[in-house]
Amino acid sequence: MIETPLENPKVQPPLLDPLAMDAAFLSHAMLGEFEWPFSDRLNGKVVLGGHSMGGGTSVLAAAMGAKADALVLWAPGLYGNPEVNATVSSHVTTPTLIMLGSDDCVNVGNVDLRGVDTYKKIGSTKKALVVLKDANHCFWSTPVKGICNYDICTSVPRLTQQAVGLKLMQSFAAAALDGSATKWSGFENQLSAGTDPETHVEWQYAATTTGEKSVSSITYEFCPAKCCSAALAKMGLCKNETEAPVKMV
Secondary structure (H helix, E strand, O other): OOOOOOOOOOOOOOOOHHHHHHHHHHHHHOOOOOOOOOHHHOOOOOEEEEEOHHHHHHHHHHHOOOOOOEEEEEOOOOOOOHHHHHHHHHHOOOOEEEEEEOOOOOOOOOEOOOHHHHHHHOOOOOEEEEEEOOOOOHHHOOOOOOOOOOOOOOOOOHHHHHHHHHHHHHHHHHHHHHOOHHHHHHHHHHHHOOEOOOOOOEEEEEEEOOOOOOOOOOOOOOOOHHHOOHHHHHOOOOOOOOOOOOOEO
């Protein structure tokens, strides 16, 4: 986890470039001349990723030349530098996993510069998009300070959502870092089950090894009106019964 000051708190959304540069530096430095307490546990492979704005940061860092053998993005937002992020993802060819929640009303999955858009535009030939049914935005992470309480739909518990996300991430990373067709097929077979056997959380997914952009297999409603709070609707992040629709892709 990188802790770095944002350049100007009055600039919203904050520009991602400084954060991305730090991530790119760290991805190389961890494997370089520096000695870390966990150096003996590193194998030279880097899975770069983050949640929300951290997802957008990770894509930008990969485009800046970060050491990234795989990308994992939870509810990503590539809005911190829109004029760059609208096109920069097409230059990223790293195997990528994107995980979203259908009840996320902060980074609504099918809004511009969010998860579905990133899946379609990213230049990776090997990639997967997974949408967890009834999962929200904040529960992908547990803040070490401050709060993340934008969600009013919380039917999937935080730890359950994280456990499923971690399990899928581990399977994806093993397949992406191995590089074999057999490993990737095993990962897709896990996705095809559509349900986690332990938690019973359901999902829909799209996956490809050729760069296919179709997401027709995902039919969940993103951010149902009941999950859009008045505050988020006022910010234009989602729509409730009284608000006009936001731009979808």
